[in-house]
Amino acid sequence: MVKKLKRLFPLIVILELIMLSELTIKEFLEKIASGLPTPGGGSVAALSAALAASLAEMVANLTIGKQGSGDVQDEMKAVAQDALRLKNKFVSAIDKDSNAYNDVITAIKLPGDTKAEKRHREEMIQSGLKQATLVPMAVAEDAIRVMELAGKTVTKGNKNTITDGAVGVMMAKTAVLSALYNVKINLRTIKDKAFIDEISKQVKELEQNALQREKELLSNIDL
Amino acid sequence: MVKKLKRLFPLIVILELIMLSELTIKEFLEKIASGLPTPGGGSVAALSAALAASLAEMVANLTIGKQGSGDVQDEMKAVAQDALRLKNKFVSAIDKDSNAYNDVITAIKLPGDTKAEKRHREEMIQSGLKQATLVPMAVAEDAIRVMELAGKTVTKGNKNTITDGAVGVMMAKTAVLSALYNVKINLRTIKDKAFIDEISKQVKELEQNALQREKELLSNIDL
Numbered sequence: 001m002v003k004k005l006k007r008l009f010p011l012i013v014i015l016e017l018i019m020l021s022e023l024t025i026k027e028f029l030e031k032i033a034s035g036l037p038t039p040g041g042g043s044v045a046a047l048s049a050a051l052a053a054s055l056a057e058m059v060a061n062l063t064i065g066k067q068g069s070g071d072v073q074d075e076m077k078a079v080a081q082d083a084l085r086l087k088n089k090f091v092s093a094i095d096k097d098s099n100a101y102n103d104v105i106t107a108i109k110l111p112g113d114t115k116a117e118k119r120h121r122e123e124m125i126q127s128g129l130k131q132a133t134l135v136p137m138a139v140a141e142d143a144i145r146v147m148e149l150a151g152k153t154v155t156k157g158n159k160n161t162i163t164d165g166a167v168g169v170m171m172a173k174t175a176v177l178s179a180l181y182n183v184k185i186n187l188r189t190i191k192d193k194a195f196i197d198e199i200s201k202q203v204k205e206l207e208q209n210a211l212q213r214e215k216e217l218l219s220n221i222d223l
Numbered sequence: 224m225v226k227k228l229k230r231l232f233p234l235i236v237i238l239e240l241i242m243l244s245e246l247t248i249k250e251f252l253e254k255i256a257s258g259l260p261t262p263g264g265g266s267v268a269a270l271s272a273a274l275a276a277s278l279a280e281m282v283a284n285l286t287i288g289k290q291g292s293g294d295v296q297d298e299m300k301a302v303a304q305d306a307l308r309l310k311n312k313f314v315s316a317i318d319k320d321s322n323a324y325n326d327v328i329t330a331i332k333l334p335g336d337t338k339a340e341k342r343h344r345e346e347m348i349q350s351g352l353k354q355a356t357l358v359p360m361a362v363a364e365d366a367i368r369v370m371e372l373a374g375k376t377v378t379k380g381n382k383n384t385i386t387d388g389a390v391g392v393m394m395a396k397t398a399v400l401s402a403l404y405n406v407k408i409n410l411r412t413i414k415d416k417a418f419i420d421e422i423s424k425q426v427k428e429l430e431q432n433a434l435q436r437e438k439e440l441l442s443n444i445d446l
């Protein structure tokens with residue numbers, strides 16, 4: 001799709017106007033592998049969470065309406081709905097994460113010849129870094145929710161698709177930890193002490209929670 | 224792209240002729256979430272491994288040619304090359320996994336009225352299940368290799384992209400465990416005892432190896 005557009009309009013800008021989620025899987029993989037820093041681990045974390053949400057939605061959909069699923073119908077409908085809503089957030093975050101990183105790079109390249117320029121540049125870098133921290137923080141928080149949704153499909157969903165729910169739990173947990181790596185590396189260059197303290201506390205809680213819940217949720221699978 | 228083709232040729236078969244990796248990310252996510260069993264956790268495992276390989280390739284590419292990278296140049300070139308080769312295998316496996324599963328379903332639907340039909344049906348199911356086991360086994364074995372490649376980029380790659388290497392390690396490890404869940408569920412319905420024994424032994428080794436190596440490889444990151 002992108003290749004065709006590029007043939008028709010041979011301007012690199014075309015590629016940038018297209019959202020990452022509109023690329024084919026092959027194109028997205030190539031774009032990661034290329035010698036540019038974005039998209040990188042942050043966007044991959046968001047995609048991992050989106051894949052997890054889709055798996056939870058799939059198992060819920062494969063449970064609803066099946067014989068013997070009467071007592072979990074409503075719960076599975078709610079899982080499918082929540083998973084869809086979160087998936088859409090993650091899809092946006094694939095781009096948001098890369099854009100936030102690029103904004104920091106743009107700020108770093110601002111002129112810093114005069115005192116005023118230097119101050120402006122530093123402010124832009126710092127606010128860019130905060131945004132580049134808050135995007136993966138939101139991904140991590142939402143991905144924990146997807147762990148719970150996928151976990152529900154493991155215990156209450158269609159038994160034939162139990163491994164799909166399990167893969168969902170693991171992909172969501174990987175999304176949490178991957179997003180938090182990106183948070184932590186940004187905290188190293190942020191100067192606002194109160195911001196660092198608040199986020200660091202949340203990071204520790206989310207990390208512990210993700211590790212603990214993964215163990216518990218997967219313990220329901222006997223393979 | 225697929226939507227356009229479907230408008231032009233309103234036959235469902237169009238969708239099946241297009242490889243999953245040719246779908247956009249959004250389309251792939253929708254296809255997982257739909258009420259069909261494929262693509263599911265097996266294809267997601269292969270994609271997770273492909274994403275990990277792309278991250279390893281990216282960090283290697285961002286290291287090659289950079290100042291001070293003289294002594295790791297050759298190693299990073301080898302990492303980029305190996306990661307690219309494995310990524311292409313994973314991209315094929317995204318489809319192979321779904322196709323193998325669909326072949327089992329097709330076999331299950333074969334007629335079983337006569338004794339000969341029953342025997343043929345059972346043979347087709349069993350050979351289908353073996354193929355559906357060997358595809359994720361290969362993904363798991365290759366994904367362990369990607370863990371090592373991503374691990375090398377963490378210790379020897381560009382320090383600015385250390386979290387991308389770390390996310391690569393985690394996505395590759397998740398690919399290993401996810402693929403192995405799919406192996407284990409298939410083993411439950413395979414009847415060839417020798418096959419089960421051999422694969423089960425390999426599964427245990429791969430699982431332990433993945434968990435152990437993840438700990439070791441990520442211990443090199445201080446964030």
